Amino acid sequence: MITLKDIAKKLDVSVSTVSKALHDSPEISLETTSRIKKVAQFYNYQPNKIALSLKQNKTKTIGVIVPDILNRFFAKVLYGIEKEAAKNGYQIITCFSNELQSKEEESIQLLANGSVDGLIIAVSEETLMNKNFDHLKYLKKTKIPFVLFDRVIKQLECDKVSIDDHEAALLATQKLIDHKRNQIAFISTISNLNVGKLREQGYKDALVKMSNGRGFQDLIFRLKDNDKLQSNICKILKKNRLINGIVAADNISGIIAINVANSLGYKVPEDIAVIGFSDSSNAQLALPKLSYINQHASQIGETSMHLIIKRLNGYSQDYTHKKIPISLDYGESI
Numbered sequence: 001m002i003t004l005k006d007i008a009k010k011l012d013v014s015v016s017t018v019s020k021a022l023h024d025s026p027e028i029s030l031e032t033t034s035r036i037k038k039v040a041q042f043y044n045y046q047p048n049k050i051a052l053s054l055k056q057n058k059t060k061t062i063g064v065i066v067p068d069i070l071n072r073f074f075a076k077v078l079y080g081i082e083k084e085a086a087k088n089g090y091q092i093i094t095c096f097s098n099e100l101q102s103k104e105e106e107s108i109q110l111l112a113n114g115s116v117d118g119l120i121i122a123v124s125e126e127t128l129m130n131k132n133f134d135h136l137k138y139l140k141k142t143k144i145p146f147v148l149f150d151r152v153i154k155q156l157e158c159d160k161v162s163i164d165d166h167e168a169a170l171l172a173t174q175k176l177i178d179h180k181r182n183q184i185a186f187i188s189t190i191s192n193l194n195v196g197k198l199r200e201q202g203y204k205d206a207l208v209k210m211s212n213g214r215g216f217q218d219l220i221f222r223l224k225d226n227d228k229l230q231s232n233i234c235k236i237l238k239k240n241r242l243i244n245g246i247v248a249a250d251n252i253s254g255i256i257a258i259n260v261a262n263s264l265g266y267k268v269p270e271d272i273a274v275i276g277f278s279d280s281s282n283a284q285l286a287l288p289k290l291s292y293i294n295q296h297a298s299q300i301g302e303t304s305m306h307l308i309i310k311r312l313n314g315y316s317q318d319y320t321h322k323k324i325p326i327s328l329d330y331g332e333s334i
Contacts, residue, residue, distance in 0.1 A: 002049035010039060010135035012215040063111035063119045064094045064307055065104060067151075072282055073251055073297050074122065077149065080301020081120060086255045087192040088309055106134045112144050117310045119146040123153065129192050145311040149304045152191060154322070159307040161300050162320040165195045168293045168326045171201030172247045172275040177210050179334055181245030181273055186218065187233065187257060188249035189225035199249040199277075219243065229253065237272075258333055273334040281331070287330030300324050 004022075008015045008044065021028045021036040022045075028036075033306070039045075050252050064081055066074045078094065081321045085092050093116060095107035106125045110118060119139065127133065128151060136156055137144050145159075152160040167184075176184050178310055186203040190196030204218055223232050237243060249256030254276020268288055276283075278292035303322050310316045 002040075002240070004045075005040050006274075007036060007043070009034060023169075034269045039137050051324045058312075059115065059117050061093060061116045062132065062305065063107075063116040064092050064266045065097055065107045065111075065119065065121045066094065066207065067097050067099045067122055067124050069094075071251070072279060073150075076279065076297035077122070077301040077304070080298035080303075081305045082301075083298070084302040084305035084309075087303065089303070090309070097124040101130060101132065101135075101189055103204060106137055108139065112139065112142060116144075117312050118144060120308060121146055121148055121305045122150045123148065123317050125192055128153075128194060132242065145308060147304045147308050147311075149300055151195060153194075157319055159316070159319050160184045161307065161313060161324065162195075162321070163295050163300075163324050163326050165198035166202040166205070168277070168295075169199035169247060169249065171202075171326070171328060172204045172293055173203045173206035174209070175275060175328060175334065176245035176247065176273055177206065177247070179269075179273055183217075183240075183242045184245035184247060185236065185240065186220045186247050187223065187236070187253045188221070189223050189229065190250050191222040191254060196249055200229050201248075203247055223253070224246040225250065225252070230260060235255055237266070239262060244272050244311070246272065248274065249274070251278050253281060254278060254290050254333075255282060255286040258290060261304050262287065269333050275334060276329070283329070283331050285331065286298065286331075291331040291334045292329055294327045294329045296326065 001207050003094065004015050004018045008018045016021050016038055018027060021033040022040060024033065062085060064078065066078065068074055082092055093111065097107060101124055103126055120295040133153060133156060147159045147161060149161040152162050166301060173184060186200060188200060200220060204246065207218055221236050223229060246257050249255055254274050259275050261272050262266055268274065274290060274291050276292045277293065277295065278290055282288040303324060307320060
């Protein structure tokens, strides 16, 4: 591999001149810059990134920790992070906590040893359940900048990116009310998460609003995300035949609810209408196609990366909580 020293020797100039020319320094004449760049291109010169990072005390790498790569939402967030990273000359290292606090702590220890300049994190379910954030407070002490996305923690001062989960569920419920649904169920496999709690409260508040503050009946079903999810939703619909609307808080229950309703003889959306939290690809797995709250996951990723770069370059002073606008994408289930 050719080096700056080799190029300098071939052209009988100093290493400093070569370096400045490759960085378009005005100190070097256009003619000399052109000659140097032609030689560098001919020999396919590549800068030594390790040496450069040592010199600048920067790795140009960001660590990303996500709970579940099989979750399409997180996969799309990662896509957005990588896209924005590449645009700004950064690379990413991705670790998966598998919803375990111990794995999350291990990933932070691995990445925070000088391997990365900053971190982007969606905290694990276990971390949120334990309410133990010592490993994240440790990051604050080491002054390694980090951004929390989706599952943000109020107690921590850092940059954050999320949607307004409360308003999203309120919008979904209100839309079903507008479509004359008066027995609306709320199905969730994420009740242990702060986002799940916010969505549940949004559903409740929409029902209160519908009843003008008077008594109302909520139909809340907190389920586990496992191989019994389909049979459990089937039991709910068999036992509660008056249900004519469903808000599904996670990215799979809405799809399953439509398919189960079909198997039980319901017509969707005539007999029962469904709104979930999903994306265009997953929504098509239901027949008819699921109507869903679009969280714009890739935009969450891009914004998270943008915030960490601003923080690293000293452009940010106060911490920011960016709320990504959601939209209701109409499928065929309402």
